[in-house]
Amino acid sequence: xxxxxxxxxxxxxxxxxxxxxxxxxxxxxxxxxxxxxxxxxxxxxxxxxxxxxxxxxxxxxxxxxxxxxxxxxxxxxxxxxxxxxxxxxxxxxxxxxxxxxxxxxxxxxxxxxxxxxxxxxxxxxxxxxxxxxxxxxxxxxxxxxxxxxxxxxxxxx
Amino acid sequence: xxxxxxxxxxxxxxxxxxxxxxxxxxxxxxxxxxxxxxxxxxxxxxxxxxxxxxxxxxxxxxxxxxxxxxxxxxxxxxxxxxxxxxxxxxxxxxxxxxxxxxxxxxxxxxxxxxxxxxxxxxxxxxxxxxxxxxxxxxxxxxxxxxxxxxxxxxxxxxxxxxxxxxxxxxxxxxxxxxxxxxxxxxxxxxxxxxxxxxxxxxxxxxxxxxxxxxxxxxxxxxxxxxxxxxxxxxxxxxxxxxxxxxxxxxxxxxxxxxxxxxxxxxxxxxxxxxxxxxxxxxxxxxxxxxxxxxxxxxxxxxxxxxxxxxxxxxxxxxxxxxxxxxxxxxxxxxxxxxxxxxxxxxxxxxxxxxxxxxxxxxxxxxxxxxxxxxxxxxxxxxxxxx
Numbered sequence: 001x002x003x004x005x006x007x008x009x010x011x012x013x014x015x016x017x018x019x020x021x022x023x024x025x026x027x028x029x030x031x032x033x034x035x036x037x038x039x040x041x042x043x044x045x046x047x048x049x050x051x052x053x054x055x056x057x058x059x060x061x062x063x064x065x066x067x068x069x070x071x072x073x074x075x076x077x078x079x080x081x082x083x084x085x086x087x088x089x090x091x092x093x094x095x096x097x098x099x100x101x102x103x104x105x106x107x108x109x110x111x112x113x114x115x116x117x118x119x120x121x122x123x124x125x126x127x128x129x130x131x132x133x134x135x136x137x138x139x140x141x142x143x144x145x146x147x148x149x150x151x152x153x154x155x156x157x
Numbered sequence: 158x159x160x161x162x163x164x165x166x167x168x169x170x171x172x173x174x175x176x177x178x179x180x181x182x183x184x185x186x187x188x189x190x191x192x193x194x195x196x197x198x199x200x201x202x203x204x205x206x207x208x209x210x211x212x213x214x215x216x217x218x219x220x221x222x223x224x225x226x227x228x229x230x231x232x233x234x235x236x237x238x239x240x241x242x243x244x245x246x247x248x249x250x251x252x253x254x255x256x257x258x259x260x261x262x263x264x265x266x267x268x269x270x271x272x273x274x275x276x277x278x279x280x281x282x283x284x285x286x287x288x289x290x291x292x293x294x295x296x297x298x299x300x301x302x303x304x305x306x307x308x309x310x311x312x313x314x315x316x317x318x319x320x321x322x323x324x325x326x327x328x329x330x331x332x333x334x335x336x337x338x339x340x341x342x343x344x345x346x347x348x349x350x351x352x353x354x355x356x357x358x359x360x361x362x363x364x365x366x367x368x369x370x371x372x373x374x375x376x377x378x379x380x381x382x383x384x385x386x387x388x389x390x391x392x393x394x395x396x397x398x399x400x401x402x403x404x405x406x407x408x409x410x411x412x413x414x415x416x417x418x419x420x421x422x423x424x425x426x427x428x429x430x431x432x433x434x435x436x437x438x439x440x441x442x443x444x445x446x447x448x449x450x451x452x453x454x455x456x457x458x459x460x461x462x463x464x465x466x467x468x469x470x471x472x473x474x475x476x477x478x479x480x481x482x483x484x485x486x487x488x489x490x491x492x493x494x495x496x497x498x499x500x501x502x503x504x505x506x507x508x509x510x511x512x513x514x515x516x517x518x519x520x521x522x523x524x525x526x527x528x529x530x531x532x533x534x535x536x537x538x539x540x541x542x543x
Contacts, residue, residue, distance in 0.1 A: 016349040023343040024281065033288055047320065047459075049302035067467040070214035095217045095308045100316065101462040103449060109302075144295055146329040149336070151292045 033152045035142055043143040043157055044111040049096040051112050051134040052087060056127055059084055059106040065098035074098055077127055084127035090120065112136045163190055168527065170198050177538040180515075184524060192519040194512055200542040207502040212238055212469040213462075215502070217308050219489075222506060223540035224305055225268045228254075228261035228297075229482035231310045236391060237489040238312050240476035242469070244444075249437040250314035251392040256430045257300060257309055258480075259423040263334065264293040265483035266416045266535075273413065273532030274345055277354045282345040289337055292330040299323060302459075312469065313441035317459045324431050331424045338417060346417060355410035359518035359530035362407050369517060372510045373485020374415040375534055379407040385481035396433075397426050409518075409533035416535070468497045482507055484535055508541035 035042050044050060061082050066074045073091035076083040085098070085107075099107045112134050117123050142154040168180040177199045183191035203222050207215045219234040220227040232254055239245065246254070267286040274282025294304050299320050301307040309316055345351055361371060366379035376383055384401045386394045402418030404411035438445060440460045447463035471493045478489045485507030494500040511534055518530050 013349040016347060016352075019343045020345075020348045023340055027340075033291055045299060047299065047302045047317065062464075064464055064467055068211075068213060068462070070210065070217045093217055093306065094303065095306070096302060096316075097213065097217075097308070097462070097466075100459060101464065101466060103461075103464065146292065146295075146326040146333075148329045148332045151289060151330065151333045151337075152295060 031150060033150065033154070035154055039139065041137065041139050041141050042154070043141045044113070046111070048109070048111045048113070049094045049099075050110045051089070051094075052092070052099065052130070053108050053110060053133060054085060054087075054127060054130040055106045055108070056084055056131040058104050060104055062103060064101045064103065065107060068097045068101050070095060070097065079127050085130065086124070086126045087130050088125070089117075089123040110134045110136070166524070170195075177542075180527065182519075182524070182527070187523050187525075189519050189522050189524065189527075192516050194515045196512065196538065197542055199539045201539075203543045204502050204504060208498055208500070211467065211497045212471070212499065213311065213466045215499070216311065217306060219504065220306050220308060222504060222543050223482070223484075223508070223537055225265045225537065226261060226483045226540070227305055227307050228257045228309065229480055229487060231307065232258055232392075233478050233480040233482070233487045233489045234491075235310045235312055236480065237476045237478035237491045238469075238471070240478065241471035241474060241491060241493050242312055243472075244313050244441050246314045246392075246441060247438045248393075248435050250439045250441075252430055252434040253300075253315045253319065253439065254310050255392050255394065255397070256427060256434075257297060257307065257315075259426050259430070260293050260297050260300075261307075262423045262483045263420050264290040264297075266420050267293075269483075269532075269535035270341075270345075270413065270416060273535070276528035276532040277351065279345055279348070279351065282341070285337070285341070285344075289334065292333060296323070296327055296330055299326070311440075311460075311462070311466075313444045314439045314460065318439055319434070327427060327431055331427060334420070334424060338420065341417070346413060351413075352410065354526075354529050355408065355413065355533065357406075357408050358526050359409045359522060359533060360407045361514055361518050363405075365517055366407065366514075369513045370510055371485075371514045373481070373483075373507050374402075374419060375412055375511055375514055376485065377402060378404045378411040378415045380405040385479050385486050389479055391478075391480060393430075397429050399426050409529055412533040412535075470495065470497055484508055484537065484540065485511060504543055506540045506543060508537045509543075511536055512541055 061084060063076055065085050066076050071091045071093050074085045074087050077086040096109055099109055141157055143157040144152045145155055147153040164184045166182045166184050170179040179195040181193040181195055182189050203218060207218055216231060219230050223230050267290045271283045271286030298304050301309040301317060361379050363380045366376050367381060380403060382401045382403045387401055399422045402415050402422060404415055444463050447465055448461045473493055473495045475492045480487050487507055488505040490503040491499055492501040514534055
């Protein structure tokens with residue numbers, strides 16, 4: 001490399017560094033896309049495939065949900081004389097196939113996905129427990145809104 | 158000991174810097190003489206498990222081979238299955254499929270770039286790229302209901318229609334991304350540190366790239382304009398106007414630039430799709446007729462599966478499909494014996510084909526170049542191991 005080229009290369013490197021530093025400094029003052037989880041929860045929207053709920057009064061015990069379940073999370077369990085689906089969240093992958101195949105809309109998905117439990121047994125739900133509403137934590141929620149300048153902007157709701 | 162000896166250096170299989178695999182490098186001082194990636198640490202026997210599941214149950218399974226790139230894997234499998242079933246998706250469903258595939262390509266490339274940045278010490282790039290994935294993951298979530306494991310594409314169509322306001326939200330996210338690409342350019346892509354680490358490092362020349370069978374952005378960075386979306390177009394790619402991004406240098410930096418170029422192309426493709434997506438059904442009539450009319454999708458946001466989906470029986474035969482996943486050409490091969498389970502299922506993933514590039518790109522390089530080249534290949538071990 002000739003001395004002149006070397007000097008030009010150094011100058012180019014210097015401007016590159018300066019641009020990078022300027023760009024970084026600019027972003028110190030820009031607001032960020034951050035949700036302070038778990039103090040604040042993100043609203044997951046109406047279509048979110050979260051934890052499931054069975055409406056046992058509508059269920060016709062057709063077993064289609066248990067048959068399509070890809071991870072064997074749903075199983076038919078005997079209650080009195082008929083069988084109804086029970087679920088284990090140890091296996092559920094939240095694909096929502098069971099909801100979409102149910103011919104009478106007896107299964108529905110909620111906007112909650114916090115399936116954490118203290119014991120493994122709590123994640124196995126019999127049909128009676130499965131037909132209760134999933135626990136939805138009472139915490140402040142924010143809704144993501146799209147923004148051209150910031151990407152996502154979170155507004156409390 | 159006076160005799161000079163080479164050193165066999167083991168890197169990994171613990172994650173940082175090596176991925177879920179072990180790298181065996183034969184070193185002469187600081188120079189790599191021989192390089193052997195030792196894979197298989199995240200093998201999950203996806204192909205064998207698939208033989209025990211029904212055809213629709215395999216959809217979530219094939220996604221698990223590559224979680225950053227689920228939509229393309231889902232699409233590839235469903236295209237093969239549709240060929241076995243002899244069914245075509247309606248036009249609107251095909252547009253929605255490619256819409257999701259391109260959203261997925263953007264956030265998958267961002268994932269790769271972020272990891273690459275982290276590997277060569279630019280933590281800013283990691284944070285920015287992972288942060289900027291969020292708008293696209295949020296878009297995909299509004300469309301499909303899940304953040305990564307979409308399971309959105311089903312035989313004969315897709316599961317959900319475009320939500321209200323999706324078009325506006327998507328356009329905002331796209332112009333945000335365009336703005337951010339300029340920031341990336343200053344802080345990472347043309348940063349002198351990045352240039353010094355990546356320029357001329359890990360070169361795979363044009364002839365070698367073709368000979369060893371590298372695919373995807375890694376192949377296009379070596380000067381070969383091979384893209385399944387152009388060579389063997391599927392779904393609606395013939396109707397879309399896009400370029401195959403090619404660079405001639407073949408080094409780690411060229412591979413980075415190709416990915417940036419592909420993000421720009423995907424942005425333009427999503428704009429075109431949103432502009433000309435036709436109205437109509439999103440599930441093939443053959444399946445729609447089997448669903449009770451009160452649960453048809455016109456009355457709800459998602460389609461109802463016909464009961465038939467719990468035990469689809471394609472006729473005897475075999476089918477293949479090729480799609481361009483984010484990391485390259487993805488190949489699915491499906492053999493049916495007429496029962497509810499596939500007789501044989503084979504996936505050839507792009508990462509598996511790109512693995513051999515390690516051996517070629519790293520010979521004669523310095524030890525410190527391993528992460529730089531590893532990141533530039535955007536290799537995803539779970540995808541290669543299946």
